[in-house]
Amino acid sequence: MNENVTAPLRARAEIDLAALKANVRALRAHAPGAAFMAVVKADAYGHGMLPVARAAKEAGAEWLGAATAEEALELRAAGLPGRIMCWLWVPGGPWREGIEADLDMSVSGMWALREVVDAARAMGRVARIQLKADTGLGRNGCLPGDWPELVREALKAQRAGFVNVTGLWSHFACADEPGHPSIAAQLTGFREMVGYAEGEGVTPEVRHIANSPGTLTLPETHFDLVRPGIAMYGISPSAEVGAPGDFGLRPVMTLKANLALVKHAPGGLGVSYGHHYVTPGETTLGLVPLGYADGIPRHASGTAPLLIGGKRRTIAGRVAMDQFVVDLGGDEPTAGDEAVLFGPGDGGEPTAEDWAVASGTIAYEIVTRIGSRVPRVYVGEEGGSTRA
Template sequence: MSAGLRRAVIDLDAYRANLDLVRSWMDPVEVMAIMKADAYGHGLEPIALTAVDAGIRWIGVLTVPAALRLRAIGVGEDVHLFTWQHDPGLDFRDAIDSAVDLGVSNTAELRRIVEAVDQRPARVHLGVDSGLHRDGATAEDWTALVELARDAQRDGRIEVVAAYTHLAESSDADDSEAVAHFDAMVERAEDLGLDIRWEHVAASLAGLERKEFRKDMVRMGANLFGIPGADGVSAADLGLTPVMTVSAAVAKTKRVPVGTGVSYDYTYRTDTETTLALVPIGYADGVPRAAQGRIEVAINDRRYPIAGRVAMDQFLVDVGDDDVRVGDTVTLFGTGEDGESTVLEWGRALDTIGEEIVCRIGSRVQRVHEGHSGEGRVGEYLRGERS
């Protein structure tokens, strides 16, 4: 069966099953489904619509433009869209008018939000820097941020929805210290007259491993895509299913003699007469050059290592004397149920994490969304996309 030149099949049923399972683990705590980076490369709109159909009412999308994309396809205001990385020149009016939740970490940004308010108050989450040092207000800046937020809320300009932070997940001790700092900042805010209704600090790993950090809501990303973050733990160990399967089709085969140098720099040479299969997907599509010798791909239920340098648009596989033909499916990674590599295996082999692998898969790789597509708004969206 041909895989097409290159494609990523996104199993929406698997995403929904993962979502249902994770929500059962977190119950009664709310789950915010994180979908930054175009839903980790899986396609924002169909993933979001699947989550909404499953009953999710909080989605994190990093930026305001991504949130507005979801409002534009009919994700209503009953679903809270949380954003926290803002362009310094962003006009917040559209976000406020569309009830997009805005993570805020400094007074300058909060002033810009307050100034943009027109018909309705802005929904704001106040960020605390608890040690990751990417986002959030420092302890020194927190009081000024809280006082400004308190006054703006009293004036009806904003609604303070929550306080949040992000953990470094460096060690249990570091995370415990970070949460203690966050708790102290929330207490300070309340002493200053600002009531904090919601708190969220834990993402995927801490949400699973540290129940006491779940607070009112857990931000779940990688687990929902079947990519667990705990060392030595596979998706199957947790009952999760990887959502993305990346494949290509054999484009050419070539019989070559013993000692043939393969691809750039001849870093691989054949040790017998053999057949080389050309796979039309390369580092421009997200296959790292470092994959040579570390990654195996599956053809006809058998694994083969990548032979020679990965090029921009292609790589080669030494298939020996096996009957591999043009058009045969080459599975780079998938669920692992048929013996193929998983994205978690790719991450370990390449000294990185599965999230980086799926986020690297480029736009030339066609996304094909399967399962759940006949239902409700998901089906309507996908049918419209294909027409």
């Protein structure tokens, strides 16, 4: 539940919903002929699924995309209108609930088709399903050799009145690596598998394969629908694709904390577990009350940057479960002063990409892993800030 922000917070992730809406509009401009699916899986990449979904819909997104059935059902239970798709199913999943909620449910193999048909038969309802083709990612989806059987049986179930095949779709493996040979190969494979299904009688409402890099740089992949994920949150899918500003995008999350302690320290003082950092001389140390239980990567120990008092600092020593230390070099901010771990970067603060480089990972992981102990504070909307 959202409430007005009043009490100070140990830490917070500020989510700029105005930036998110602007990102949706910018991405739509890159694919003007396609419908837009706002991918809000994994709690909207750590940004808060329901507020982000509502903002994306307000900005013009016709579809919402979730990984799990539970995520999609939560969206529908919250009153989100329009088409909602989910794609990560396991045997025994909540097919009946998905049918009742009018979800578009992805089917990648015969076991899933059998289960959704059984649920639809028992309910006397028609299930909306989308057939996923594995065109070369080698992950979820139906391989070309199994595609004819899946298409045939799906059409049989459709003629019997149990399902409606609403979509044909796939996912890229290397669209964030411009010029990678797999991109053209997957696109050719997708066209062939779609062509086969349509030749057999499938009449999909949507055909889709474009993720964030596809939406931004590969117009030939747009088909009927694009599915931006990370780009909607103002983060580039890769440095090779380009920086967020190259596409008119702005990072949506800013992670902040209030210093819990500032103290004078002598030279030669070991800092945090293992004493991997030792103060080189007399200095001041600041305690940031965030740790790996909040999603701060332990791999950021001794490497990740942050902004305190208008200066870039670096984590000193190991990140602990709930806190880490910064060598302030003799500067004397006070307890309660703000530390900015990452944000859009225009205030001198690091970005999520900077943290990804420092931690040996990708920016997707940096924002998605921020835990539930860190409140999300929503800004950029009329009526002031709200907290969730």
